Amino acid sequence: MYFSTSSQPLLIRTASTLILASILALNPTSLSAKPAPLTAAEQSFFETNIRPVLAEHCYECHNSVNKKKGELALDWRDALLAGGENGKVIIPGNPSESRLIQAIRHENDLDMPNKAPKLTGSVIRDFETWVKMGAPDPRTKKPSASDLEKSKVPWQVVRDRRAQWWSFQPLHVTNPPTPKSDAGVINTIDHFILAKLNTTGLDYAPKANRHTLIRRLTLLLTGLPPNPQDVKQFVESKDPKFYEKQVDALLASEEYGRTWARHWMDWYRYAESHGSEGDPIIPQASRYRDYLITALNQDVPYNQLLKEHIAGDLLPHPRINEKTQINESAIGPAHFRMVAHGFGVTDSYDEQITFTDNQIDVMTKAMMGLTVSCARCHNHKFDPISQKDFYKFYGIMIGNKHTSVLIDSKSKQDAGKKEMRNLKKDIRNGLADAWLKETATLTKRLTDLSALQPEPTPLPPRKKKMTRKENERRRKAEIKHRAVSDSYKAFHNSGHPFHAWTLRKMSKDDLQKAISTHQHYSGEIDTGNEAARREAVTYWDFRKPAYVDKWHALGNGIGSSASPAGSFSLHADGDSVCNGIYPSGLYTHLLSKKHSTVWASSDFYIKGKRGQALLAGSDSRAKLNIRNYPLVNGLLHPSMDMKTTFNWADLTRKWAYWQDDYAYLHIETSNKKNSWFGIRELLIGDRGMRNETVSLFDLIDSTSTILDQDSLLDAYTRTLVRTIGNWKNGIMTDKEAAFLDAFVRWGVLENSLTKLPAPLQIKIKSYRKFESTITLARRAPGLLESDPVNQPILARGDYKQEGPRVKRGFLEVFGGGTYSKGSGRLELADDMVSKKNTLKTRLLVNRLWAYIFGQGLVSSTDNFGRLGAEPTHPDLLDYLAIDFEKNGWSIKHSLKQMVMSRTFRSQSLDSPITRETDPQNKNLSYFTPRRLSAEAIHDSIATLAKGSVSRAIFKPGRRNRLDPFMIAFNQPIPVSTVSARKNTNVPAQALTMMNKYSVQYSQALHEKLSRDKSITTADQRLDALFMICFSRPITQSEREHCETFLAGPKGNLRGLCEALLNSKEIIYVY
């Protein structure tokens, strides 16, 4: 089924050699390019075999219209015959002397097409024949720009031909071949491997001994060396199933996940910070690492994990960890957040392209082994991936906001909600009844309010020199003074509920005058605000159902629609009961400030003079994010101011700076302490909004009766009674809510737990008890699904040249299809694991194979496209993929198949023949020895010296401070997908091992030996040391060497331990 000669153009198959023979026979002397008309046969040969190849592979750089590299054009006859800056390229009749032929044969340092795979043999032969024929060429006219355009091979044709590449063919079932020799074949894998090995006249190397096997198994499956007891047991076991049992035990070990998760982290360029200036952290990034470890240890099916990686937060039935009550699935998309970010971004589109490109690059390489991001500026150069394909994925990506997601299970998120909701009804009634009673004594209550007293006298000037104590006292006094004078000022603003009370000493005329001044002022504000709303470029009223698609939220704090006026929240502890009574709006804390919410508005364009939002909150963070750019820290990315009462706040002071770009408002509650926010409106436009007034004069039924203090008090009482009644009945207005809120907030109405009626106290305490069981939601980096976007295609990748929008969907080569649900992530997740995608499981089993056997059946483990390799054992690869899918996409199942095979159990010793005929051991005649990964080296040395280790996988992954030891031993820098690590040999490795690691750990190893009471002789000590370090007995010659070493100058046991920790055997698996 595999097309090993896959670059053969489909078009050329019609020409027959018969015709060819006849041309040559009829024109024995036609050895020059003839101007004479071509024969029908020549014409046909050129059109079928030559022109399509020239058009597809050559015209782009060698044409007479817009690009003439090396002064050579190949798009018409005269130009082709004229040659380029280095002379003629065709000598008609003489292929070997023709430089064009040399170039396509890759001779004489010429290789064309440039930076592309070599043309196939049959195409090259066609060109040779053609030159031999005299290079008959019907293209006698210099092409115009439009001719050139028309001559281009249509993308569909190119794509479909490229789709013949082996990796795009469906999985293919083959019956396992029967090997000629029967060198102890164990499972199906061996049938394929040995049969091929036999065709080269070879057989398996002998089986490795048990010491080697247990070390090999343990290192590969758990990343650690076996301990001597396990070695002993394994070697001495009489159980016929001892090998399989050991494999099962290792796969079941917790350490298995801690090793294999690291491979996965390489594929998804795991990082805990964004890099660049300041290296801002990605909060909770390590959740993703832990998620991988848990999932691999549980052997969660691979298709499930793939889906979770794309849309785990959207799955209707997520995986819940019973023990931790974590929604594991929701952590899957965290890798999308592990992009690098610029810091002080001034070009937001460029930044967005860079990180979105990285998301696509990693997703497609990690899941499919395709370089889709190579199609950002033009159709892919070699693979059947169009530029549109890239922008389909781009749209899917940018339809999501970068944020943190809440990963508590639904039931944990909803714990106590129902009970608290019910109790809250009773509490509202109880409070309303108590407060109604208090309205009878309103005079005293208002008079007691200290802030209504005359303006506080200023503090005395600071002393020049103060002790620390004095300083502290002064600081506290200043805070208090500021609070009092602030509220004094607030109350004297005519918009405040208590303002009217400050006028109580006025004469009747002055009072009436003040009322009409206020009404004028208030009216002006309302008219101004109305005009601003009317004239706004964008105005969203989140209180209204019509705008419910303009915001997106996650979490247990916020509802699916706005809450009505009179919604209120309660304090979780302390003497104060009610935290606030609110106008209608979106709130996160109506049941608890421990509830969490992540909220984003839809995108809006930055236009006009300003953007404002009507916000309130405490300890939450609100920020304007330009084009999904999510950084929050530092002076360059300030958060918005929030107060505990509603206030129109500017979205950013950089409004002019970001003009015409687009952005969204992002608000989230704190993940560290109790917090909340509320939002009501958002407005983009020229006019500024002013906070509307909440005065007695706005609410009272009739202002004409207010003549003096008594009638003022009467008005307050009447209004308050009405307001409390409306609150109790759930029918209050926004203004009434704000009015009542002030009375509660300032304690004019009783808000002290101990002073409220006893039955009410019981309800409140009961409520608090439920609330006390709530914990702040746990989070992980993730995506918040928001407005669906179809991204415009960018000509040559340049965002200044936006083209038509591309509908979100899957890759053309797999049938395309468009997405319509939200961002499209969920549909993409389904397509990714569907039959359409021929790459996913091949890629995965090939990677598993490479980690076990040292190299993949396809050597390019990250590239299954045309520039990648072809499988050495195509039938085996497909067998493994099918077997994997059949067995529940179980990674452990496939690994077990591999390590159970006879192929795995060979010695790692080659023979002179294999060295000669198969130096890279592609036929797997022996087990390929190799250096361990950086993590396994670190963990091995620590484990064998100390017995336990904090494993390297848990080291922090801060981009700007990568661990020097890990990097020296080739842990990849987190940029893009890596599934085959490099293995370099640099002095830094030797220096760090020799002068640091071995010194550091030799002491522990020495002590471990000294502690072992079972060791009594020098011989036993060496036995034990070798068993610990190499999991095998010491040989006689090694014993002699060690004894010589110990007998030499400075030869002591610690020195021996140190030397052995530098031995290469420790850092090799063989």
Add this chain to the structure above:
Amino acid sequence: MSTSHIKRRQFLGLGAAGLAWAALSKPAFGQNSLRHLGHHPAKARSVIFCYMSGGVSHVDSFDPKPMLNNMHGKTMPVAIKKTQFDSNGKIFKSPWKADRYGDCGRLMTNLFPHINQCADDIAVVRSMTAKFSEHAQGNFFMHTGFPFLGHPSAGAWINYGLGSLNENLPGHIILKKKTKEPHGGVSIFSNGFLPATTQGSFFDLMSKTPVPDIKNARPLEEQRHALDFLKTLDSGFADRIARGEDVMSSVQNYETAFRMQTEVPLVTDISNEPEHIKNAYGLNDKDTVMANYGHQALMARKLVEEGVRFVELSCSNFKGDGQAANPWDQHGNIAHGHAEMARQVDQPIAALISDLKQRGLLDSTLIVFTGEFGRTPFSQGSNGRDHNPYGFSVWLAGGGIQGGSTYGATDELGYHAVEDVSTAYDLWATVLHQLGINHEKLTYRYSGRDMRLTDVHGHVWNDILS
């Protein structure tokens, strides 16, 4: 050698599985590189990169603009592009005086009085541009041609292309003395996807052991004894497995490391340098910040003498107004900050030029002086300047560069490059050219692409070559 040579080497596994398959015998620093790539005869064999992290104000140094004096305090006549801090003031004249220097008569300010004396040795390119207003991206871009981590630094590319001339020293060294790496961190000096041998090694001159773990933890003879023992053991292991030669090249690697332990301290020892040389570099100056930079400059000369391909010098923030990672970054009080920073590097760099010249090494050593961007001709706040990537100056000296030449120009205010607009790609194309490398042919297949230091760009500045 040719591109086919590169391809063959890549085929041998440099791209993926590594050298393990190639079984090279010499485990020196240069082992993974293309020795003597030599697309054409080289003028230079080493590069000294004087990196001015934070961004030097070109209008206050190598590209003075009389118009700024005339228009001081006026509003910019052209639209101001987005600046990082968005606190744009009026046109701001230079606190330094411009004059003509050298036989070439190039206009420069008196910010760098010592370097001005070398006016005829240096070639100034006044039309440099960068794509980024931010330090980290600018640093990555200037070093690697790309704005994010993951790509090889120029020093790595050069070592990949040419190999090392001294197998006991890294070929790519970043000197530091009381300095901090620029924003973006150590990945700025990374080998990216190139072999690890090419990555930048830090030599911290404050430390007695300038290379990590270079100090032998045990007495040398004890170590020798242990290594000999180990070699026997490792050879036995190598004999028992396939591809034992890989094990042996790792053993060789220990031998190199062992030699480095003695040789690196020898190279970094400056006690034998004559006093007049130390004085010239400012090593004995009471200004310790300058003395520290002078130490780096002197060390750069010594390393170049030893055949190190690429040495980068780092600036210190000891007295400037910027931060440790970006000491030239004077958003406020540039008159004070730039004066301090210039004082730090001026005398040492001038001394380096004349020292190399005297030793006949300037012809084969290419010095490059640049920051990640320039600074705005208008003020930030009252007396600072914000980042300006749209036009700034870099200068080169030695290594076959035509001293005294000037290339490209910014507009009358020094805001945008307008003539022969250039980028870091052109800088590196030129540097590679002088090293005998065609920048379009220095490629490495990674991630399905033939990667280049100059991406798909780069033009050699032929006008400034001698």
